[in-house]
Every structure is written in C-alpha cells, then in structure tokens.
Amino acid sequence: DTGVSQDPRHKITKRGQNVTFRCDPISEHNRLYWYRQTLGQGPEFLTYFQNEAQLEKSRLLSDRFSAERPKGSFSTLEIQRTEQGDSAMYLCASSLATGRNYGYTFGSGTRLTVV
C-alpha cells in the first residue's frame, strides 16, 4: 500500500467552473476525511466518512461543495461554480475507526487555484 493518494496534484480553473478531486485512502482504513488548507493556516476540517456514510460536515462545507464515497473506498470532492475564495490546498486523510492512534495518514493534497 502506498498511502493516501490524491488526484490531481494541481488544478487551475476559471471562476464559475466545476471541479472534482479524487482521494484513494489506505485500503484497510474505513474512515476518510477531507480538509482544506489556505495559505499560512493549518488544515480545517470539511467532512468525514465512515465506510460509505457521510457522518459529519463542517459549516465550511457550503452547498456548492459535495463529497461522496459511493462504495466505501475512494472518495470524490466536487466544488460547483468555483469562486476565488475556494483557492486552497484540499487534503484527504484516512484512518481506522479504532486503535491507539487510528493510523491517521494524510495524502499530498490537491492545490486548487481559481482565476
């Protein structure tokens, strides 16, 4: 297993366009998380899944954002009608539901630039 994979690494899009990011977690991890990180800040939680169920959403996740994990494996994060304020690094992480430290592991992120 090569860890948490995210695709693409970079995305430049025009304001108003839709974008979709993909995250492939560590295969045995049943929890998957999305975070957003803006320049100079720490990552902020957006949403998380346990298997295919989306169990928690931050108020940062506006109605333009939607996340899915249809078969409990990979996940997608879609942003509709992108705005310049959406420019950020989008990080995915996965973990186990139990265990001492849950094996929390981050991917390398997708850097979104909205022009």
Next chain:
Amino acid sequence: GIQVEQSPPDLILQEGANSTLRCNFSDSVNNLQWFHQNPWGQLINLFYIPSGTKQNGRLSATTVATERYSLLYISSSQTTDSGVYFCAVLNMNNYGQNFVFGPGTRLSVLP
C-alpha cells in the same frame, strides 16, 4: 470548539541548533499528534502523543495533558527539518471525529 495555539509562529535556526515548539489547547483531548508539513505540502505524522513523552531520533515530544500543553523538541537541527510544524488535537467526546489544527510554527534551518 476546542482552541489550539502554537508558539513561536516563526523560528529561524542555524544548522546544529536545538529548538522547542509549544502547543497549548483549551480542553481535554483523546488524541494529540504533531505533524511536519514539508515544502511540497505533504503532512507527515511525527508523533501520536496524547500524554507522556516519546522520542524518535533527534525529535522528542512531551504532552502534559493535565496542564493542556505539548512540546516538540528538535535537537541538532538539519536543513531538512525546515517546514511547518502543526499540532493537532482530537476530542471525540465533545467535538466529533475531526482533528483541530493549530496555526503552525514555520521553521527555517539555515546551512
């Protein structure tokens, strides 16, 4: 929600120097981790340390849970230690399953 503070915000060291980074948090935690974000954006988990002391090579960490702080020690720093160090905490009893990150300490190690 739980608040996390880190100090100092920025730190510049000469190679070989030692440093201490601090993390304060506002409530009890089930999980505390230190991460290093390298210049390419990758977050690397350094320590899982909700309490006690751990060491890994030149790095060590101590968390005093009763006083709600954690310290990360870097000894004999190297240029590859440069990047941003984040403390992240989890209190699943009160605040759900997500980590809350501090603002980070940006470390620059000069050759």
